[in-house]
Amino acid sequence: MKIIPKEKFENIKQKFFNLSLTQKFLISSVAVIFLVLVLLNLFIYLDFKNFFISVERKNFEKRFKKSLISATSYYVFRNDWDNSLDFSPIFNILNNEPNLIEAIIYSSDGKRLAVMKERKILNLENKSEGLLKALKGEISYEIKKAGESESFNYLHIVDKENVIQEIYYPVIFDGKVKGVVEIYKDVTEVFNNIRTVRFRATVFSIFGFILYIILIFFIVKKIENKEKQLKDKVAHYEKLSILGQFASKMAHEIGTPMHVIMGNVELILDECEENNFVKKRGENIARQINKIQNIIRNYLYVSKKPVPVYEPVNLKELVSDIVEDMSFTISDNIELRTNVDEVTIFTDKGFVEQILYNFVKNSADSIGENKGFIEIKSVIDGEYIKLLVVDNGKGIDEKIKEKIFNPFFSTKKTGKGTGLGLAVCKELVESLGGQIFCESKDGETIFGIELHLKVKNA
Secondary structure, eight states, X not given: OOOOOHHHHHHHHHHHHHSOHHHHHHHHHHHHHHHHHHHHHHHHHHHHHHHHHHHHHHHHHHHHHHHHHHHSOHHHHHSOOOTTSOOHHHHHHHHTSTTEEEEEEEETTSOEEEESSOGGGGGSOOOOHHHHHHHTTOOEEEEEEGGGSTTGGGSSOSOTTSEEEEEEEEEEETTEEEEEEEEEEEOHHHHHHHHHHHHHHHHHHHHHHHHHHHHHHHHHHHHHHHHHHHHHHHHHHHHHHHHHHHHHHHHHHHHHHHHHHHHHHHHHHHHSOTTOHHHHHHHHHHHHHHHHHHHHHHHHTTTSOOOXXXXXXXXXXXXXXXXXXXXXXXXXXXXXXXXXXXXXXXXXXXXXXXXXXXXXXXXXXXXTTSOEEEEEEEEEETTEEEEEEEXXXXXXXXXXXXXXXXXXXXXXXXXXXXXXXXXXXXXXXXXXXXXXXXXXXXXXXXXXXXXXXXXXXX
C-alpha cells in the first residue's frame, strides 16, 4: 500500500483550508454521504446473509419444536433413538417445510436411522462439523452451494450451483441428546432475491450519490453566486464611498475658485452692452461654470440619493444651449439636429441638462470620426414626456445592454471613460420619478428618458 508523502499531504491539507466555506461543505458532505453509502452496502453484502440465517433459524426452531411436540408421542422424546422407533410423524411434519430436499434421522451416537427419500444414504457415514455440534446439543445452520456439500452426490439437486441450507437439529430430553434431525432445504430463490436486493441497493446508492452530488453542486453554486454578488455589492459600495469622498473633496476644493470666477464673470457681464460679443462669450462661460458645479454635485449623487430642485424650464432653450456647447467638442463630421417641442416643463434643469449632455457625448463617441448625425427630440403623451437622443453610430451589443447603466461599467478603452456617466444619469432620472432606457440595432441607437411631469404649453 502506497503511503502519501508528508509534504504532499500537507499540500492537499493547505489547499483544502484555502477553499471557500461552501466548497468545504460540498467536499465534506460528499465524503460523509459516500462513507455512509459504502458502509450501508457493506452491511447489505456482509450482514444480510447472517441476518437471513438468524431470522430463518428462529422461525424454524419455533415452528419445528411446536410441530414436533404436538405430532410426536412422549415415548420418542424419552428414549434414545434407534431402529425400533417409528420416525414417520417427524417426516410428516417436515413434508410441510417449504423447499425441502431431504431429511435424515440420526441416533445419539451419529448413526443414520431413517431417511425421508433416498434409502441408500443410510449406509453412508457422516462426519460433518454440523452433526458433531448437534450431537453436543447445539443447533447447526450452514448455507452453501450444493456442490460444496458432502451430501451433494445423494441430494436431489440438478445444479451444483444451487444454494442449500443444512440444518442439524438436536432433540433433547432431560438434558440429554436423544437424536438429531438433519434437514436439507433449497434456498436458491431466496439467495437470488438477496443478490437482487444487493444489486438494486448498489445501483440506487450510486444513482442517489450522483443525484446528491448534482443537487449539492447546484446549491453550492447558488450560494457561491450569492456570495459573489454580495462581494461585488460590497466592492461597488466601497467604490461609491471612495468616489463620494473624492467628489466631496473636489466640491470643496474647486468650489471656492469657481465662485470667484463666477463672481468676476458676473461683473464683466454687468459692464457689457446687450448683444455684445464679449457678453455672449461671458454668458457661455457662466453656463460652463454652472455645469461644472452641477457635474460635481451630481457625482456626489452616485454615493447618495440626489435631491432635485424643481423649476420651470423651457425645453427648447435648454436643448439649444446643449447644442451650442457640444458643437465645440464633437467632430465636424457629425450633424447635430434638434426636433424639440416648444414647451416649458417643471423639472430640475441641471439634472436634465447633464442627462442629455451624457447621451449626446456617448453618441458622438459611438460615431467617432465617421460621418453621422445625432438628433435630440421630444415626444409628449399626456402627462408623460420622452426626451430622446438618436444616432447612427455602431450600436450596442445585446449582451452588454443590461449592464450599461451599472456604475463603473464602460466599453471604452482604459483612460477614455469612468463608467459613471450613464450610472449618474440613471440616478438623476430615478430621482425625478422617471425611467431611463436604451434601444439599439445595427445603424441606430436611441438613449431616452421618460418623465411623469406636468407639461404646459409655452
